Amino acid sequence: MNVSHPNRRSFLGAGLGAGSLALHSLLQAGVKGESNSGFSHTAPSADRVIFLFMSGGPSQVDTFDPKPELAKLQGKDVPESLAKNVPRIKRAGLKNLLASPWEFREQGQSGIQMSELMPYTSKMADELCVIRSMNHRNPVHGPGECVAFTGTAAGDRPSIGAWSVYGLGADSENLPAFITMNLHSDGMQFPQAAGWGPGFLPPRYQGTVVDPGRGISHVAMPDGVDDKRRRKQLASIDWFNRRHLGSLGHHPELEARIQSYEMAFRLQTAAPELFDLGGETEATRKLYGLDEKVTETVGKGCLLARRMAERGVRFTQIRVGGWDAHGNIKANHEKMFVRTDQPVAALLQDLKQRGLLESTLVVWGGEFGRTPTMEGRGGGRDHSPAGYSVWMAGGGVKGGTVIGETDPIGYVVTERPVSPHDFHATVLHALGLRAESLTWNHHGRDEVPTVFGGAPVLEAFA
Amino acid sequence: MICLGFAFPVDVGELAFEGNWKAAGGKDGVFEIVGTGARNNPVRRSLAEPFEGEELFVRFRIVYPSESFETPAEGNGEFCVLWLDNREGDDFATHGGNVPNIGIHVKGGAVNHFMVRFRPNAESYAAPLVPDREFEIVARCWKTVPGKDRSFDRLDMWVDPKPGEEFSPHASTSTRGSIKSIKWLGFATGVKTEAGDVIRISQIGLADSWGEVVKGGDLTQTDPGKSPDEPEPMELADVKPPPEIIESDHWAFQKVVRPKVPDVKNEDWVVNPIDAFVAEKHVALGLTPAPRADKATIQRRISLVLTGLPPVGKTEEQDVEKWLQSRAFGERWGRHWLDVARWAESNGHQHNRDRPYAWRYRDYVINSFRDDKPFDEFVREQIAGDEIEEDNSDALVATGFLAAARYSGNELDKKIQRNDILTDITDTTSEAFLGMTMTCARCHDHFFDPVTAWDYYRMQAFFVNGQPGNLTLEPSGDDLIDQRWALFDSVEMRMARSRKKSGIPDPPVVTPESVVKAMTKEEKARLEALDKEIKQQSQTWGFYSPTTASRKRKFAPHEMRSPLPRDLNVLASQKVHYLVRGDVGMPGPSVEPGWPQVFGHSDVSKNKPRLSLANWIASPENPLTARVWVNRIWQGYFGTGLVATSGNFGIEGTEPSHPELLDWLASELVESGWSSRHIHRLILESNTFQQSSQFSASNQDRDPDNSGLWRWLPRRLEGEAIRDSMLVVSDQLIDEAGGPSVESASKRRSIYLQQKRDKLPDQQMMFDSPNAVASCSRRRTSTVALQPLWLLNSHFMQQTAILVAAKQQEPAKLLEQLFSRKAGSEEVAQLQNLISETGRKDAALALLNTNEFLYIP
Secondary structure: OOOOOHHHHHHHHOOEEEEEHHOOOOOOOOOOOOOOOOOEEEEEEOOOEEEEEEEOOOOHHHHOOOOOOHHHHHHOOHHHHHOOOOOOOOOOOOOOOOOOOOOOOEEHHHEEEEEEEHHHOOOOOHHHHEEEEEEOOOHHHHHHHHHHOOOOOOOOOOOOHEEEHHHOOEEEOOOOOOOEEEEEOOOOOOOOOOOOOOOOHHHHHOOOOOOOOEEEOOOOOOOOOOOHHHHHHHHHHHHHHHHHHHHHOOHHHHHHHHHHHHHHHHHHHHHHHOOHHOOOOOOHHHHHHOOOOOHHHHHHHHHHHHHHHHHHOOOEEEEEOOOHHHHHHHHHHHHHHHHHHHHHHHHHHHHHOOOHHHHHEEEEEOOOOOOOOEEEEOOOOOEEEOOOEEEOOOOOOOOOOOEOEOOOOOOOOEEOOOHHHHHHHHHHHHOOHHHHHHOOEOOOOOOOOOOOOOOOOOHEOO | OOOOOOOOOOOOOOOEEEEEEEEEOOOOOOOEEEEEOOOOEEEEEEEEEOOOOOOEEEEEEEEOOOOOOOOOOOOOOOOOOEEEEEEOOOHHHHHOOOOOOOEEEOOOOOOOEEEEEEEOOEEEEEEEEEOOOOEEEEEEEEOOOOOOOOOOOEEEEEEOOHHHOOOOOOOEOOOOOOOOOEEEHHHEOOOOOOOOOOEEEEEEEEEEHHHHHHOOOOOOOOOOOOOOOOOOOOOOOOOOOOOOOOOOHHHOOOOOOOOEEEEEEOOHHHHHHHHHHHHHHHHHHHOOOOOOOOHHHHHHHHHHHOOOOOOOOOOOOOOHHHOOHHHHHHHHHHHHHHHHHOOOEEOOOOOOEEOOOOOHHHHHHHHHHOOOHHHHHHHHHHHHHHHHHHOOHHHHHHHHHHHHOOOOOOOOOHHHHHHHHHHHHHHHHHHHHHHHOOOHHOOOOOOOOOOHHHHHHHHHOOOOEEEEEEEEHHHHHHHHHHHHHHHHHHHHHHHHHHHHHHOOOOOOOOOOOHHOOOHHHHHHHHHHHOOOOOOOEEEEEEEEEEOOOOOOOOOOOOOOOOOOOHHHHHHHHHEEEEHHHHHHEEEEEEOOOOHHHHHHHOOOOOOHHHHHHHHHOOOOOOOOOOHHHHHHHHHHHHOOOOOOOOOOOOOOOOOOOOOHHHHHHHHHHOOOOOOHHHHHHHHHHHHHEEEOOOOHHHHHHOOOOOOOOOOOOEOOOOOOHHHHHHHHOOOOOOOOOOOOOEOOOEEEEHEEOOOOOOOHHHHHHHOOOOOOOOOOEEEEEOOOOHHHHHHHHHHHHHHHHHHHHHHHOOOOHHHHHHOOOOOHHHHHHHHHHHHHOOOOHHHHHHOOOOHHHEOOO
């Protein structure tokens, strides 16, 4: 498959005359050439984004934010000097600190500290920029997930993916610009549609939900219909539609509808090709763990993410459910990293060896982190949005770096706080978009992605 | 074995020992237990009655003399336990294997510790044992679910307890299937206790509460039933007071004055005053109106606009009046209103639980439109139904408008939970009836409109003493509901206590689901029986305020993880505060209900505040209500309102294209007694509505957006109407009225399909239906490739095509049926050709995909 690195600027401004048909979306999230009047504010360092969302909230102190102090304070209450800084959020327990059951080691040339939970991702440490100072105030999954994707808890604003494709338009004529996959979503935390929703943006910017096993819905033609027969049908639809349009003179929406049939036909071909992994080598299958039961699901999602990146999908989102380690942090995180560590590392490695990592921003993180204290008596941790870790890689990000700091027990951010809005601004920055200038007029107000303000974490970029 | 009998006076509460200690040794109230190097039970005593209650405390003091003491490092350590059992056993009996043991054991092969256990390898350790020191040991043996037939499944221990430690034991263990009653207790030693080792035990006591067993502590229990919603005292932020006077010269905030109908030259074209206003604008813009559409087109247009169904088989001219009074009309126009009301049948958010009785509001809306309920009454019932209903439970059902707010069932912070609902209701009410988007004022004074944050919270205050829930329509079920909650609350209290004991931090989180799980078999059976009976009572998902409602209503159960407190006193005590930047954590002064200051003085009744609001909204004097409503009707015909931003009549909204027409229609509405049907008739008979869609280059140049209404612009059917049209042309439609919603495989009209948030039916989502999260005044039309895929490949469409093809085999007739007009010969030839190439089904499917079929002509 042809790996495209189109120069976006080459078609910016092209075909944007008033009434131009190209302006009306043909594919779900726009077509190549639809640029929404040139939202390109700065030089982009990435052409696309892969958002690996770990739903349920991975624990920072067991992954990317080592806290040796916790071992000393095991079983004790949060010391008063630290407790006074813990925001009064429901569920922010202050009793019974719990040491991480895992060792941390310095990884790669850069020596980023990562826990032994991630033997595969550790090998990619020099690609990662870890932000240890994410924080917000919502400790509940659903609203927290909305905060992570849309900036507010209500779930009525556009997702970061929708803003991205609104700002950039599509890069593929045959596939949706924004695709999302929900994996392992069998637990308590249902995927929040706001996470790929368009909010008040036009619906075409919404993410297309695909099941890695089944692809895009209704793509398959019914039994007995082949391309040739479908072509004849489409030709007739086109004939009737043009005749109907002829009497109306001018009606851009009807013209767009006529074109949407051509797009649908192309999608019918492109989508099965995308989901057909038959052409992948044995080595690739192995790399992603496709043939192991535990890694198969996320492995397939990650491999598809690479294939989408190759085919010009702008924004690919993978949501992996199951990180809600209330009962037992040890059992939960071991299970979840066995599921995800190898596939995620494989994605980074594979993108890199194909020369795609430098133009693809990969981000990893959950809706919040977890308390350094034990919840109840089972060795679990509760939700905690007061300080948690995420990472970014590729797409111009300076690898092997750590940004921000939390207190000695990993509860509260002490240095360089990064809000979800800052994080969204950072993703948009990589795409060459300035959050405060990416506007959409809604109810008379020029809405921007970062409703409560938010500035990109510029030091994350090389 | 040295055993001296000693009568130890223990009689705490209802607990009592029976007889004397068997085989004990020592003096001055102290037992000396002597090891034998083997299992030994030298000290035993029986209780007067077997203890089967919820919790039994036992206390004793213990000294392990250093001469008897051996660490595991030097030997194999020590062992001595107090056991509680339902049988006595003999001197050598083992009281282990799911029998509570409290005492000393070696931890990790290294150090002697105090411990509790039910079985080997399932123990929990407290502090290490120090020789020669006297320790006070307290243990609690308890049942997580009380009952004679329940096991003592938990065992907690304190070493030298302090009075406040009731809920933070030093060691705890649990099991399943332990003893159900305690009749005997005794001390046992084992192989680790060398022959000759002496252990001193004293002050053995029993109690059934912590307060009795621990000496000298003030041990009053906190009430676990305390509502987390109770207001905590908080410092109130200083907020700039509102300005004394707010005035605005914005057109929409001025009273409606009935305009004079203009005299126009193009008299022939004018059927009624609507046309006169439109013709005046034609002249002003230099436009020539399109000719009247042909009869067939008008028939199809009216049918689709009024009912959302194509006029299949109805070739003769239809009686418009009949259409206006049909259920199908109510179903289509009701759906328009449901968009505005952001109505759905589930809570939304993450724990998106169903609202099984929400359908009554949907039916209320359909019936209101079908019956042409006066719009002012429609307003009053929806805003204040619970305050005005007497024998009219319809009005209570109407509060489903307010109750359609989303409700986060997993929100532990009750302030946030309540505020989210209030915000939703305030935003929706002001947008739906007043065409005002007040949302911005929640965090700051509105940037553009003369609305302050004070106004916002004053609006909120109308709703603060009510909340959504399942409400019974007949009082006959009230007693059942009381019984149900009494049972539920008693178990919840018990649970909260037991959770606290387990060390779960305060406030204990007890979910309704876990309460049910914790019930005994009998309790559960009783609950299920009650719930079954309650379900048979007529209910509606409505909004109810115990402080202002005209009659008492009960909240029936609604399954949720963390609902708002049911306590009506809590609800009655709620107050709205000005929130700095909309943050519930930063309350300013409290506010009283009132409408935005720009509309003048608020005269709000204390007893029926929402009725005051409704009366103000539904008043002929209100400058917005009638304008906003006739504009919504207009949009239902032409796709765009006279004010294009039909949900925003504020300064940032668009100016009306025909301001005088808007005001004329608004005064017609009020003068007709708020009859929507009257407005429908006027529009239907107008020439403006009956124009063809004929193109004109000169008109197009002058008015490219058709804001001067020089022709009819075809527009796509909504997702519901697309599906319903398919059902009609394939004879699949099951045309039944009302009732609980049905699943999407059903062949009933789309308005009756289950409206679960985040899981709305496919064709609705595909074709731009709103997501039922916020009020939607106008749907968008997107044209994306996924739509043709559904229209071509989905099972539903394939089935429809098969039936359509089977129904009509004559190409010309098929075209006529689908397009409601005579087909041209070229069209017939084209279709004939397609049939011969692809077959009937695929040809029919192609026609169902055409713009002509999917657009209102």
